[in-house]
Amino acid sequence: MRKKLVVGNWKLHGSLLNNQSLINQLKQDLHGLNWVDAAVCLPYVYLFQAQQLLQDSPIAWGAQNVSQFTEGAYTSCISAKMVAEFGCTYTIVGHSERRALKLESNQIASKRLLHALHAGLTPIFCVGETLDERDGGMAEMIVKNQMLNVVYGLDDEAFALAKKFNMVIAYEPVWAIGTGEHATPEQAQRMHAFIRYMVSERDPEFAQQVRILYGGSMSPANAQSLLSMPDIDGGLIGRAALVAEDFVEICRIAE
Numbered sequence: 001m002r003k004k005l006v007v008g009n010w011k012l013h014g015s016l017l018n019n020q021s022l023i024n025q026l027k028q029d030l031h032g033l034n035w036v037d038a039a040v041c042l043p044y045v046y047l048f049q050a051q052q053l054l055q056d057s058p059i060a061w062g063a064q065n066v067s068q069f070t071e072g073a074y075t076s077c078i079s080a081k082m083v084a085e086f087g088c089t090y091t092i093v094g095h096s097e098r099r100a101l102k103l104e105s106n107q108i109a110s111k112r113l114l115h116a117l118h119a120g121l122t123p124i125f126c127v128g129e130t131l132d133e134r135d136g137g138m139a140e141m142i143v144k145n146q147m148l149n150v151v152y153g154l155d156d157e158a159f160a161l162a163k164k165f166n167m168v169i170a171y172e173p174v175w176a177i178g179t180g181e182h183a184t185p186e187q188a189q190r191m192h193a194f195i196r197y198m199v200s201e202r203d204p205e206f207a208q209q210v211r212i213l214y215g216g217s218m219s220p221a222n223a224q225s226l227l228s229m230p231d232i233d234g235g236l237i238g239r240a241a242l243v244a245e246d247f248v249e250i251c252r253i254a255e
């Protein structure tokens with residue numbers, strides 16, 4: 001039985017003041033949370049604030065990315081080791097908004113994944129196709145290529161870390177992110193089952209444990225139907241994570 005996981009991706013939103021009130025509201029409403037794992041991924045500069053406010057709560061926190069480098073002359077980069085120092089449990093890797101900016105190829109995402117694992121973080125590795133790719137019948141091929149980083153791109157040592165730190169996969173169809181148009185539960189389930197099948201090719205036991213989140217306009221209105229699918233183990237939530245009531249409601253639905 002996989003415990004559901006609901007992760008908020010705050011993207012480029014927040015201020016010290018707004019974060020404080022959003023986090024305090026989440027802490028209050030999710031107090032005693034034990035039926036679902038919940039986390040928020042904030043901009044780097046607010047990780048210290050998250051650590052201060054969330055350290056005694058059941059809500060975990062994480063970064064939205066980590067560098068493909070460990071250290072050196074890489075102005076503005078933030079390493080996995082650095083974010084780990086702020087108590088992060090998670091980091092998102094390979095989000096389509098990073099891939100779209102052409103800053104993150106599959107190879108780069110793969111390096112980030114590796115550094116996250118070596119820093120003891122739980123990566124939330126994002127995969128998903130664009131609308132053109134789906135319309136062209138290439139959705140599975142695109143996701144397969146992205147998943148190859150996980151399935152065959154990690155050596156045995158790194159794969160052992162992925163198991164140890166419960167690596168998470170997020171299926172996020174690009175056409176559903178921030179658009180208000182979500183995948184149907186059947187579309188999402190089909191892809192989630194395919195992703196689990198790909199993981200099973202490397203490690204059948206881990207395939208049964210790995211949590212595969214759905215991301216793309218998940219909201220209180222559609223969470224029930226998506227989260228009731230057998231291979232959907234939670235959500236990666238953008239817009240709805242910025243409204244405490246919505247995020248809390250999705251966590252309740254995920255029970």
Ligand code: PEP
Nearest residue numbers: 177178215216217238239
């Ligand atoms: C996301 O950014 O990962 C996401 C799923 O955003 P939204 O929920 O707004 O579609």
